[in-house]
Amino acid sequence: MNEASVILADEPTGALDTHSGEEVLRILDELHAEGKTIILVTHDMSVAARAQRIIEIRDGEIISDTRKPATEVLPVAAPPKPATLLQKAPQEDRAHLWSSLTTRFKEALKMALLSMKAHQLRTFLTMLGIIIGIASVVCVVALGEGSRQQVLANISSLGTNTLEIFPGKSFGDTRSAKVTTLVISDAQQLAQQPYVAAVTPTVSTSLTIRYNAIEASAQVSGVSDQYFTAKGSKLSMGNFFDSDSIERMTQDVVIDENTYKALFDGENDSPIGKVILIGKVPSRVIGVMQPQQGGFGSSQNLSVFMPYTTVQARFLGTSSLRSITVRVNDDTATALAEQAVTQFLTERHGVKDFTILNTDDIRKTITSTTETLTLLISSIAIISLLVGGIGVMNIMLVSVSERVGEIGVRMAVGARQSDILQQFLIEAVLVCLIGGTLGILLALSFGVVFSMLGSSFTLIYSTASIVLAFLCSSLIGIVFGYLPARNASQLDPVVALARN
Numbered sequence: 001m002n003e004a005s006v007i008l009a010d011e012p013t014g015a016l017d018t019h020s021g022e023e024v025l026r027i028l029d030e031l032h033a034e035g036k037t038i039i040l041v042t043h044d045m046s047v048a049a050r051a052q053r054i055i056e057i058r059d060g061e062i063i064s065d066t067r068k069p070a071t072e073v074l075p076v077a078a079p080p081k082p083a084t085l086l087q088k089a090p091q092e093d094r095a096h097l098w099s100s101l102t103t104r105f106k107e108a109l110k111m112a113l114l115s116m117k118a119h120q121l122r123t124f125l126t127m128l129g130i131i132i133g134i135a136s137v138v139c140v141v142a143l144g145e146g147s148r149q150q151v152l153a154n155i156s157s158l159g160t161n162t163l164e165i166f167p168g169k170s171f172g173d174t175r176s177a178k179v180t181t182l183v184i185s186d187a188q189q190l191a192q193q194p195y196v197a198a199v200t201p202t203v204s205t206s207l208t209i210r211y212n213a214i215e216a217s218a219q220v221s222g223v224s225d226q227y228f229t230a231k232g233s234k235l236s237m238g239n240f241f242d243s244d245s246i247e248r249m250t251q252d253v254v255i256d257e258n259t260y261k262a263l264f265d266g267e268n269d270s271p272i273g274k275v276i277l278i279g280k281v282p283s284r285v286i287g288v289m290q291p292q293q294g295g296f297g298s299s300q301n302l303s304v305f306m307p308y309t310t311v312q313a314r315f316l317g318t319s320s321l322r323s324i325t326v327r328v329n330d331d332t333a334t335a336l337a338e339q340a341v342t343q344f345l346t347e348r349h350g351v352k353d354f355t356i357l358n359t360d361d362i363r364k365t366i367t368s369t370t371e372t373l374t375l376l377i378s379s380i381a382i383i384s385l386l387v388g389g390i391g392v393m394n395i396m397l398v399s400v401s402e403r404v405g406e407i408g409v410r411m412a413v414g415a416r417q418s419d420i421l422q423q424f425l426i427e428a429v430l431v432c433l434i435g436g437t438l439g440i441l442l443a444l445s446f447g448v449v450f451s452m453l454g455s456s457f458t459l460i461y462s463t464a465s466i467v468l469a470f471l472c473s474s475l476i477g478i479v480f481g482y483l484p485a486r487n488a489s490q491l492d493p494v495v496a497l498a499r500n
Helices: 018-033 082-118 120-158 184-190 243-248 257-264 308-316 334-349 360-402 404-412 417-452 463-489 493-498
Strands: 006-010 037-041 053-058 061-067 162-167 196-211 214-223 235-238 252-255 275-278 281-289 303-307 323-328 354-358
Touching: 006 018, 018 037, 082 120, 082 417, 120 360, 120 417, 120 463, 162 334, 184 196, 184 323, 184 334, 196 257, 196 308, 214 257, 214 308, 243 308, 252 257, 252 275, 257 281, 257 303, 281 303, 303 308, 323 334, 334 354, 360 404, 360 417, 360 463, 404 417, 404 493, 417 463
Parallel strands: 006 037, 214 303, 252 281
Antiparallel strands: 053 061, 162 323, 162 354, 196 214, 196 275, 196 323, 235 281, 252 303, 275 281
């Protein structure tokens, strides 16, 4: 049955008629011709005469041991020629070995599936820990990636990947107000650098703004048309001014949400096209900006934005700048960009008479926090996977104790220890693979339900995390299923049958 190389035959013809006995001996002769060793016990000397070596035992002692020349043994079937054996045996052995392994695997798989089908509730409860663990890992990674992407998008809208260049050797420099070397040409030259996405010169002053009988104090900022790109600003209505407005020094103004509420809150129509007084200069409203969050909370100050050329000519009367804002390309590290800007302006001015504020530190701090939280939650999910694996091991150990009789019967009809080990190991791996698949489907279903709730937040699933979770479920089946499978394979078949 198991293709053994040594066959023990105890009185194989003892209870048979002559014809049946000859048939059994013929089969033994054929097995011997194939290279099997036959050890046969008999009281019939005519049967013993067919052997090449005869050992006679009487009263428990060997009284003779004779060997017969091969020429005196008359096999029923002549063996193949030696040359043919030398040429075909290795290929036949490999084919036979592969066929045997395949058959044994199919049998083990069939037995595992039958057992899982017979105990469906127990199998599902075993899977439950794996399902929850895998779904938790996939959902946590998706939540973490979604949070990271949203945080980065929010941070990008704050303009945190920007460099703010101020006059003065350092913050708090008492002479900074007298430094006038920061000029428009610096901004124009910086705009040509490959690491720069947008540049805007900035000038500012505080003035009183009026509309009809309403007046308020506001911060008037003179900026270029690239300011809104650099800061990630968005419109709620109207338009931003363009480069043509800068050249013509138009009296167009973009107001923020606070200014809109302060001056126009009582009106039902749009403020676009309305004229307000900024100081003594009439200016036409062309756009209203959406509320823009700040890194340290939103400001309640009123802010209006005009072309910097207009502010310089009509309000300040100077060509010097309060600051220059540089937005760095997304594929360039802001630290390297800061070094390049420092070197560039130092060479232009002949001395370092400016200070750079790198606002990317805010982004690094926030993203570091989100990554830490994701790692923490992922660790909790991995612990749930381990708990699920331990559950698989416990259930499989119980299954072994319940199926001792089945194991004994299988061993009695020829199953090897490796067959029993393979069956229980396959069963554990199947439980974890099916549980892993259900866990992944549960995680994807959770994402669909989450999106249907109308939330602006989205889960971003990672293919790598799904594949890794699936591999983890397989590994859990192998690792935690090995001990129960090993215990099952080492059962004594006689004891197992006695307990059946």
